[in-house]
Amino acid sequence: MSTPQTAIIPDTITAAIYIEANVLDKEQTKAACCQALAALDDCRSRFPGHELGMTIAFGADFWHSLGHANEGREIRPFVPLGNGLCPTTQCDLMIHIQSRHFGLNYLLAEQVNAAFGSSIRIENETHGFRMPEERGLDGFVDGTENPHGEEKIAAVATIAQDRPDAGGSYIVLQKYLHDLKKWGGISVAEQEQAVGRSKADNIEFARADRLPDSHLGRTNIKENGVGLKIVRRSLPFGYISGEHGLQFIAYCATLHNIDEQLKFMFGDKDGKIDLLLKHMSTAVRSAYYYAPSVERLADL
Ligand code: HEM
Numbered sequence: 001m002s003t004p005q006t007a008i009i010p011d012t013i014t015a016a017i018y019i020e021a022n023v024l025d026k027e028q029t030k031a032a033c034c035q036a037l038a039a040l041d042d043c044r045s046r047f048p049g050h051e052l053g054m055t056i057a058f059g060a061d062f063w064h065s066l067g068h069a070n071e072g073r074e075i076r077p078f079v080p081l082g083n084g085l086c087p088t089t090q091c092d093l094m095i096h097i098q099s100r101h102f103g104l105n106y107l108l109a110e111q112v113n114a115a116f117g118s119s120i121r122i123e124n125e126t127h128g129f130r131m132p133e134e135r136g137l138d139g140f141v142d143g144t145e146n147p148h149g150e151e152k153i154a155a156v157a158t159i160a161q162d163r164p165d166a167g168g169s170y171i172v173l174q175k176y177l178h179d180l181k182k183w184g185g186i187s188v189a190e191q192e193q194a195v196g197r198s199k200a201d202n203i204e205f206a207r208a209d210r211l212p213d214s215h216l217g218r219t220n221i222k223e224n225g226v227g228l229k230i231v232r233r234s235l236p237f238g239y240i241s242g243e244h245g246l247q248f249i250a251y252c253a254t255l256h257n258i259d260e261q262l263k264f265m266f267g268d269k270d271g272k273i274d275l276l277l278k279h280m281s282t283a284v285r286s287a288y289y290y291a292p293s294v295e296r297l298a299d300l
Contacts, residue, residue, distance in 0.1 A: 002167030002293035004158040006053030007096045008251050014130040016098035016235050017105045020091040021120040028119035030300045035115035043108045052099040057171050057289035062092035071165035072290035074255040082266030089285040091123050128235025128247045137236045141202040157231035157251040167293030170255040175285035178245040183280040194275035213272040218264040228257040
């Protein structure tokens with residue numbers, strides 16, 4: 001049995017820290033992964049009941065340099081989409097820490113950072129928080145159609161147990177800045193058309209009433225009759241007086257599902273661009289990572 005990393009399955013968390021880094025010293029980085037897992041175990045036993053979890057994942061170049069050729073075979077560097085509308089900011093390493101306690105995330109992140117020390121250079125760090133009613137900063141409930149229940153989540157988000165990379169997961173990490181003034185400049189009816197759901201009571205629009213370039217029109221997609229599912233663990237982030245938006249992260253057993261949804265959103269499939277991008281959001285960071293199982297991570 002291979003165990004998925006611990007920030008993938010739990011879905012009742014309220015805060016997260018997302019870190020991306022480039023690797024300067026490979027051997028030290030490998031050793032630091034074990035130390036980071038030990039720090040996680042220590043924090044979980046000292047402060048139980050907060051669903052503290054952590055994922056450590058790798059960009060394609062770094063993962064391939066480790067030589068586990070049969071594992072995480074789909075991983076590749078993120079390439080820009082939508083004629084530059086979605087740039088790539090691919091890094092070697094991603095650390096995702098989440099729980100129901102922001103301070104506990106910070107405590108663990110401090111220890112993890114100390115473990116990696118000078119073996120990495122941090123390129124980006126974002127702190128996410130859950131808003132009341134699980135709404136985004138745009139006012140819409142986010143996460144409703146996420147798979148629920150441990151078994152379902154594991155089936156969508158992690159590689160099946162009969163595979164050499166069992167328990168592994170593919171990840172997209174994207175930072176979206178929201179222009180809330182612009183968003184507030186269109187009517188609620190237009191916002192609802194852009195999303196494909198109602199705002200106050202969060203009711204999904206019937207397929208026939210949905211605009212093809214609404215967010216649901218772009219992401220609720222089927223291939224040969226089968227829905228392309230992903231597990232989102234995104235949270236709002238930012239400052240009242242500064243940059244704010246959505247720190248998007250999704251986990252999946254196959255990179256394909258994530259990649260298809262992004263191509264639909266950024267116009268690389270049929271030229272139609274997600275209305276959320278037109279009315280509110282700009283992607284400023286995007287990268288793909290592969291998270292091996294806990295056992296593989298401990299034994300790099
Ligand atoms: C600006 C960034 C984004 C915002 C504000 C946003 C917001 C939302 C909202 C409000 C919903 C409806 C409620 C729900 O089911 O969660 C939703 C659904 C969804 N989003 Fe996003 N999202 C963003 C980016 C993305 C990206 C980049 C992807 C894929 C890579 C994605 C995939 C999905 C999926 C799969 C659903 C469920 C569709 C369904 O089956 O009904 N979203 N999103």
